Amino acid sequence: MATDTPVNPKDTDRARTLAGFAITVLLTSFVAATYGFGFYLFAQIVTDMREDLGFGYTVVGTVTAAGQLGFLLFALLGTWLSTRVGAGYVTIGSAALCGLCLVLVPVTDSIVVIGILLTIMGGTAASVYVPLVEIVGKVIDYRHRGKVLGLISSGTSYGVVVNSLLVPAFVGGGNWRGLWYCVGLGTLMTTAVATFTFLRLGLFRGDDGEPGHAPEQSGERDEPAADSARAGWRMVLVRWVVIVWIIKFLNGFACMPFQNYLSPYLREEQGFDIHSAAQVWGVIGFIGMFAGFAVGWLSDRIGVRTSLLLCYAMFFVSAMLLVLAPVHFLPMVSGVLFALAFYPIYGLVPAYVSKSASGAAATVIFGVTNVTQGLGGIVGNYTAGFLKSATGDFRWYYVVIAATTVVLGFLATRLPREGSPESAVGKQPPPSRVDKDLAHA
Known part of the structure; x- marks a missing residue:
């Protein structure tokens, strides 16, 4: 037998x-x-x-x-x-x-x-x-x-x-x-x-x-897929999900223009040559290869919310350096801090969703975040261009970015602890x- x-x-x-x-x-x-x-x-x-x-x-x-x-x-x-x-x-x-x-x-x-x-x-x-x-x-x-x-x-x-x-x-x-x-x-x-x-x-x-x-x-x-999907689409009624969607919108609003206008800001307004600007970009790309994993590893120990706060703090300092002291080696420091914050942010949000929701509900929640992020990038790029035309200076959008990171830090503190009963969506025994x-x- x-x-x-x-x-x-x-x-x-x-x-x-x-x-x-x-x-x-x-x-x-x-x-x-x-x-x-x-x-x-x-x-x-x-x-x-x-x-x-x-x-x-x-x-x-x-x-x-x-x-x-x-x-x-x-x-x-x-x-x-x-x-x-x-x-x-x-x-x-x-x-x-x-x-x-x-x-x-x-x-x-x-x-x-x-x-x-x-x-x-x-x-x-x-x-x-x-x-x-x-x-x-x-x-x-x-x-x-x-x-x-x-x-x-x-x-x-x-x-x-x-x-x-x-x-x-x-x-x-x-x-x-x-x-x-x-x-x-x-x-x-x-x-x-x-x-x-x-x-x-x-x-x-x-x-x-x-x-x-x-x-x-x-x-x-x-x-079951149908039930989980319906639960995902109903997430507009769940407080933490709406906060995540707003966070992703503001991530796109701040992060994408930060990248797009960094080289023009340094070269056209601050007098850096092409080699110096390229070095800043090179450092950002190199650090980005490891930053996501490193901060993700940290988030598994101290929590996603705390890691998000750390990233937004670095993002704030990075933006303020470009506003107050874009001279000598400080743009390079700004680039380092930006890379340490930027790449992990795009892993921390899906990590939070993955630890708080499951199945098709998680897919729906995260899918909407990609839409809000794209919309945020469009609005941010338009706003940056408008401010440049109105003031003649990219510096003012980096002021806006710094203010946005403060709002993002506050929103991160409003999220429930990932995996807690308050945040759980779509899970069964x-x-x-x-x-x-x-x-x-």
Whole structure:
């Protein structure tokens, strides 16, 4: 008579660790590809593409704006699809679509077609990111989610670094098309590996055999998809969720213009040369490679709320240095503080959501945050441009940024402790099959 083979706890722990490591690497790679390649590569080689294809900066501005619009639309679409077909399908589909668009860009000489492809890639940066909190909630143990999501949020830095290494090799030889092929094929290969991994971990199926809902490993179980999604859309009635949405709006309002206008502010208004401004940006990118993981690790020990307060304090000092003393080495100090705050912030908010909500409800909550962040960036960039036109000085927007960080710090103190009963959304008692499923994954 057949009997069930006992599951060795050590084997279960080993399987859980390997699964967590694989998912972390793959999701970080997806963010690196969709943001670093799909969102920022065009900006790095636009000069060479303009010389070859013959389009002007009006077209560049239009394409960039279209990419932002794609981000907003796909944030909504990704949220809607995740609650219906599952987070795993949306993540893999978004990465594959990004890789396909990357490969198709060098095939055509039509800037209209390229603009459409870049708009879609801008969208995949949102739709690949929206389901991450649900996937991390299924595979990563509760006590490690902060550091994992912090590392994933730094994926943009890794993508930009890869771009910086590849651009001279390809573009220096006049082969900008080969660069698109290279990053596109690399993205598609990573997606293939991720598809196999997701299948092995059951991220395309549910606990009851339905697609898209694998059991959580942290001792939690998702509600049925439809119920969890409806709960997510009703989050407008939950105080802490509204606070998170406002925080993400203000993050976009302050962080995006800080980056966009930093170089013009230093070079045009403060007299720094291009090399000094580039050094500041280089330091920001280098620190961003590690800051997300480091502060995420800290948040797993001292709490997400406290870590957010720390980041907003550094962000405040960074902005005030540019307002009061943008001289000598102080802009570099400002850049260091900005990098230490900026990249972790984009991992801390999903970490808070992942530790406070689960399943499709978490996906809906986080999906809306991406929309509010995009809207905040649009409003912030417009406000910065308006203040520059009205006053002739970018300095005043950095004053606005400093004031915004004070508001953000206050809002962070209004959040309930992550994982507390007050913040819990979409959770049910733990299932009995979790360890067995992971042990055989």
